[in-house]
Amino acid sequence: MIDLEPFWLTAKLACCTTLCLFIIAIPLAAWLSRRSGLFRTVIEVLVSMPLVLPPSVIGFYLLVVFSPGGAIGAFIEQWVGLRFVFSFEGLLLASMIYSLPFMVHPIQAGLSSLPPTLQEAAWSLGKTRWQTLVQVLLPNIRHQLLTAVVLTLAHTVGEFGVVLMIGGNIAGKTRTASIAIYDEVEAPNYHNANIYALILVCLSFLILFILYWSNRKRGHYPMW
């Protein structure tokens, strides 16, 4: 019997991650695109680190830092009531770290490519910085915004290593589609593994197809 729960969980995780990252990434990308200097470079490097670090590094530190045995983990559990290992919130935090560059990079590239005269004109017409960003700059980079959102969604769906390390494989809470496939292969239950994997292949194709199709006319291609 095929259990579709891992897919709902994966969808939920991907949507929550994308939403949270979208909110964080816009101010971050705006800040990165208009500053220069050492501090900016340090932040930029930190944002890009998940691209090169293996997920096991992130998983390892999350496990050590956030386990209730550690000082930080105990503090959070006592004061916030959250436990970041073996929980959906933990996976959300991990995938936010892990997908951060996929959200920030396209937005940052889009903002940097806009001519500075655009925001200067908006300022001289009396718009505040925030109004300029939301009403003028963001609408001009909507293709990059779409790219960022779709890539983050897709990347979270494809996440495996971090979830394997801190998830604990709890059905309905941390058993995502990629983990379910791994489990079925190890069991070995190739029939189910095949069905799960096929669903993921089709989903990924669909997601990326939508992205490329909607970006086809303007010659905008996703950058990462």
Next chain:
Amino acid sequence: MTHQVPFRRSLRIAIFRGLLGIARVNKFSTIARVKKLLGIVLLCCSYAIGAIAQQKITVAVAANMQYTIEAIKTRYHLTDPTEISVVVGSSGQLAQQILHGAPFDIFISADTSFPQRIAQASLAVAPPRVYAQGVLVLWSVRKDILPKPDMALLMAPGITHIAIANPVTAPYGSAAQYILKKYNIYDAVAAKLVTGESITQTSQFIATGAADIGFTAKSIVISDAMKGKGVWVELNRNDYPPIEQAAVLIRQPVANPAAARFYDFLFSAKSKAIYQQFGYLVQ
């Protein structure tokens, strides 16, 4: 003396031109260059493989044996210099890999059924042999939790996460599941269970305190790496079917005598003493 300087200069120019020439030629023959490089790499690899084939064996080891195997290796190396490389995983994972042609010489499992499967697939030289019997423990590093062999403790609301190895691929996990079902609390605690993919990951969940308590192998908790961390208790041996751990010598295209020697050593009196030292039961 005066002639040396122009000579050196002309030599330098000659070398420079030569390099330039190579670069120019290679620019148009990338494929030839790659082919040549590939040839050299392959040649080196084949020499290397040929040289070590006779002295090196690879052993697939169930995670509960990961510390024990190091002690066995050290003891074995007193008399035999064969290089032994160890691959650790859950018994189910390793069996899967062997069935798909993983290049292991010996499979040391945590049960008898996974080696049996290898034998049924005609991948074993001889039927699996039991080398030791495993002991299941309940372990916690939390100061306020004192593990006891009766399962009532697990129902306590203060315990939110119980670590267990994946019952499908790890024999210690299936033994733990058996106990929970025997005490009729499996359904009640199912929501608290966090599953490690092998006994190693399960132990790591417990040792870091990420899980409040959990089921693992005695050989893990009394190893040097984990000694003195938290409190553990042996579970009643009548509560779960005996964990008969077996090993099997895997059939190779060319039999490796070094592998057969180490396989025999696993059942020697010397090895049995080490198993006992690590908390296993031996006949």
